[in-house]
Amino acid sequence: MNHKKFPYAGFNSAAIHAGHEKDPKYSHLTPVYAASTFVFDTAEQGMKRFSGQEEGFIYSRWGNPTFAEVEQKIAALETWGHAGLTAKAFLCASGMGAISALLLSTLKKGDKVLTHYSLYGGTQDMIESVLPDLGIEAIIVDLKDLQKAEDAFKNNKDIALLYLETPANPTLQCVDLAALTALAHQYGVRVACDNTFATPYLQQPFSFGVDFIVHSTTKFLNGHGTAIGGAFLGRDTEFMQSKAYRIYKNLGANGNPFDAFLLNNGMKTLPLRMDKHCSNAATIAEYLNKHPKIGKVNYCGLPGHPDFSLAQKQMKHAGAVLSFELKAGFEGGKKMMDQLKMCTRAVSLGTCDTLLCHPASMTHFSVPKEKKEAYGITDGLIRMSVGIEDVNDILNDLEQAIN
Template sequence: MKNELTGWSSVAVHSGNIQDPNYAHLTPIYATSTFVFDNAEQGMERFGSLDKENIYTRWGNPSFKVCEQKIAALEAFGLKNEDGTALELKALLHASGQAAMSTLFFSNLVSGDAILSHQSLYGGSYELMTKILAGVGIEIIIEDLSDLSILESVFRKHPNIKLVHLETPANPTIRCVDIEHITRVAKAYGALVSVDNTFATPYLQQPFKYGVDFVFHSTTKFLNGHGTAIGGILIGKNIHFMKTKAWKWYALLGGNGNPFDAYLLNQGLKTLELRMEKHCENGAAVAEYLNSHIKVDHVNYIGLPSHPDFLLAKKQMRHPGPMLSFELKGGLEAGKKFIDRLEMCTRAVSLGTVDTLVSHPASMTHVGVPKEERLKYGITDGLIRMSVGIENIKDILNDIEQAIDA
């Protein structure tokens, strides 16, 4: 393209698009398990290339490629290398967020290595670490990484730390960690850094700006935006690693996406900026309402000055976002009644869809996390998580009000 794209929506709409040989306006669904070769030499060339394209869909597919390039472009938008050149990234589209996280962990860690992470992680991430990685000899270290004073001592105590995995904002307490500071210390001790950017999306936060090595998303959430398909993506800045070792784990674990879900993801990505603007506007309004309600005990929302990570979020995010959690003064029983009384807001797990989703982490997304661990991380029995949608704000607030006051 002659002129460099200057806006988020332009990148989301146009980046990664592949010209279809039949001149379809939109990238088609390439619903094929395998691809043909014109001759033996072409087949050998494709197999010998680092870009395993047009061979077998478990290895790659044009429907995947458009999403991979689009999301990589969004994560790199406006960012430069130290020499002033535009940052280039490589992405691999997976069947789910858990599949993408598996590729991340297993391509970087072996028995005897350690992974450092922090409190209040998504339940699936916590269980993958403690029940799968720990079972193959990888040490799991969970620390309060909001306390930066302990960071160097953790690395000195555990010289086998090879990867630091951050989730910021974290699920469901909406706590943040300092990506820039943690990455700087990790690099000094020779460790890689990955960031789960699912809650923020690249529109609100770009971790590669701070020197991280990998960014991970559950594309099921805000990137798709409509709850129509499961997916996950791993993005890395070491292009050779992503095309070799990471790709090998991706292909052999069989965690690839499928063309139908990739098509749906591609359509959702095109409206990311528009949706996130409305999500964020509504999220801030809901947080303010709940924070001033007499029946609400506390609200976890990083846009409130009372939140411990308010200033940090302002530093590394463009907006606090649409995710929040809160607890009513009546605890668990009051929370259950609130959820049951909702009329418009949707009772469901997951997040990032156009409708407002409400869930109960202790009994749903974090049911596999031991209670003593949950409570230590602030995931109480009465905590309610809300992914604020793009409905009319008056209707969202009316539903919340009647559910609390009924």
């Protein structure tokens, strides 16, 4: 049976079976193809593969059978439930590898990229420190204000890409995918979205017209903290198979077979894990929102959050990541982190265990205070990736750590 063409009625089925082809040696799971290169039966076959007349693998930087299943599975999940919607995906060495491949394949010298505040730190650094040296300028505005977004398009005819991250890291603010994409397309601008926090289980940007999606597969897609990885997807399959593929393979942004194997197995339980992650997060957000030592909770699943209605419109659930501000500030944040007993002190997110980090003393320690505050990163801010432990154990650990 060709599983790729079977019409899966459920997301769970697609997460398990999409992209899988029967192994010629009858292995139940797709093996780790730990091969740097692939052989040809004849010189004629080699010529046909290099010219594109025949499909087949040549060199693992250009493609690998273990990658292929993962790429097809991610593309299937991002387009699942939308008849006629197709996408091409590339498996990358990291989320930043995916973002780099996206930016370098869609932007050139003289172009501008429009984006918003509160992006993942690596993305922010890429846009502000790397792209300018290539002659590419970043325009950063509050994209929650559609008028400001339209003014940016009107006043900057060189904008070639609108880059979105929703929910954003670490403030969890959301932007309107449908409205911003429609606006960008009016001005002939393509749109990309980082869908790491939501995953395709909770949000499918392609369904809102977005042109490109990037993921750090290290996070919820893998789910177990066992491998670094990224994914770069596009709806324009001709573009993806030509210019984007050329940038991807020459950049050396490809993943590796063993990490792809781990990612493939992790994705099979994505829906089950996300349901538990999300239900735990909702309970914890409500608890924190009532805690006397917490000044603010950033979680768009709370009715009082400014993005509550928007999140309900474009997401299945508000997700499993939240942040909150301790009234005790910087020292309070450090103290709480030191007193955790079960939850894990670590950066990253999306693993089965609950992870907490204090950006002011960790990821953003070297960022000037005024810049941190402009991005909503206060001294007492704690980012929390809620795991799938028993929710009462998470609550008990938070209670003793905060107090």
